[in-house]
Amino acid sequence: MALLFFEEYAANSYLYAVLVIGLASLLPMGLLELKGGGLRYSKFAEGKSPLGEIPSRIAMFLFYFPSAALAGAVLSATMGILPSPVPEFLKNAHPSPRFLVLTAAICIHFSKRVIEVLFVHKYSGNAELLSSLSIVFFYTASTANLLYAQRVAEDLAPPKIDLMFLGCVFFVVGIVGNFYHHDLLAQLRSGRSPQQPRYVVPHGGLFDLVACPHYLFEIIDFIGLGMISQTAISAATVMLVAFYLTSRSISTRRWYLKKVDGFPRERKALIPFVL
Numbered sequence: 621m622a623l624l625f626f627e628e629y630a631a632n633s634y635l636y637a638v639l640v641i642g643l644a645s646l647l648p649m650g651l652l653e654l655k656g657g658g659l660r661y662s663k664f665a666e667g668k669s670p671l672g673e674i675p676s677r678i679a680m681f682l683f684y685f686p687s688a689a690l691a692g693a694v695l696s697a698t699m700g701i702l703p704s705p706v707p708e709f710l711k712n713a714h715p716s717p718r719f720l721v722l723t724a725a726i727c728i729h730f731s732k733r734v735i736e737v738l739f740v741h742k743y744s745g746n747a748e749l750l751s752s753l754s755i756v757f758f759y760t761a762s763t764a765n766l767l768y769a770q771r772v773a774e775d776l777a778p779p780k781i782d783l784m785f786l787g788c789v790f791f792v793v794g795i796v797g798n799f800y801h802h803d804l805l806a807q808l809r810s811g812r813s814p815q816q817p818r819y820v821v822p823h824g825g826l827f828d829l830v831a832c833p834h835y836l837f838e839i840i841d842f843i844g845l846g847m848i849s850q851t852a853i854s855a856a857t858v859m860l861v862a863f864y865l866t867s868r869s870i871s872t873r874r875w876y877l878k879k880v881d882g883f884p885r886e887r888k889a890l891i892p893f894v895l
């Protein structure tokens with residue numbers, strides 16, 4: 621019996637393929653983002669857009685809404701709250717507490733993002749359409765894969781060490797810290813006149829130590845999801861998110877140093893005093 625993870629990938633060739641593709645795309649995705657050739661939205665939306673651009677708020681809503689709706693539908697159908705249309709492969713008549721907690725946590729994660737997109741963030745620009753479509757695909761497929769892997773794991777021996785409770789603690793710390801820093805970013809633009817620069821040096825919270833504390837807390841939130849789930853697919857998803865956001869935080873710090881007057885050189889990218 622595995623120590624930390626279910627062995628759901630060994631029981632299912634689709635999940636095995638997802639795991640291999642996920643791990644194989646870690647390095648290219650991270651390196652592309654690091655070189656500044658990654659996903660083009662917000663600060664990084666400048667340049668040629670082969671398919672055009674859409675306003676950031678619409679793009680971001682489309683990123684998160686399908687995942688929130690999918691997890692919400694699975695949760696409500698599984699608990700018998702509302703009759704929701706749920707794909708056959710995700711139906712679970714006898715869910716374990718872990719399945720319910722994971723589905724609820726995913727639903728909370730993406731619903732929070734939808735609410736932030738609609739009511740908290742103050743966007744100033746656009747997202748490139750091709751990048752936006754890739755992100756919608758990534759989130760929706762990841763959500764379906766995480767839930768399907770958990771569904772398959774329901775019939776397998778559980779890992780020897782149960783990390784679910786600790787995962788809930790990480791998840792809550794991550795989601796609260798992420799929201800707090802999103803609110804600080806939004807405050808930078810409240811009462812901003814059109815003459816003022818689009819981007820200024822953020823302050824408050826961990827912004828005084830790193831360029832992207834909101835990414836750091838997003839990674840903590842995903843580590844929490846991974847610990848609640850304990851599937852190999854969830855571990856690969858955490859690695860992908862961590863790799864991507866670490867690379868993007870390094871690019872963001874580089875961007876600030878080049879484009880924003882007064883950005884402190886000693887401020888790190890993601891982890892205070894370290895990176």
Ligand SMILES: NC(=O)c1ccc[n+]([C@@H]2O[C@H](COP(=O)([O-])OP(=O)(O)OC[C@H]3O[C@@H](n4cnc5c(N)ncnc54)[C@H](OP(=O)(O)O)[C@@H]3O)[C@@H](O)[C@H]2O)c1
Nearest residue numbers: 662663676741742743744745805808819820834835838861
């Ligand atoms: N799980 C994942 O793989 C993943 C990946 C990426 C993002 N996310 C989630 O999405 C969240 C937002 O990510 P993001 O990449 O969109 O963050 P971001 O580029 O830092 O932007 C967040 C918001 O703050 C504004 N903003 C950023 N820097 C600013 C500055 N210096 N001055 C004034 N306003 C500023 C942005 O405006 P503009 O739009 O006008 O730039 C936007 O409204 C993350 O914290 C995370 O929760 C998750």
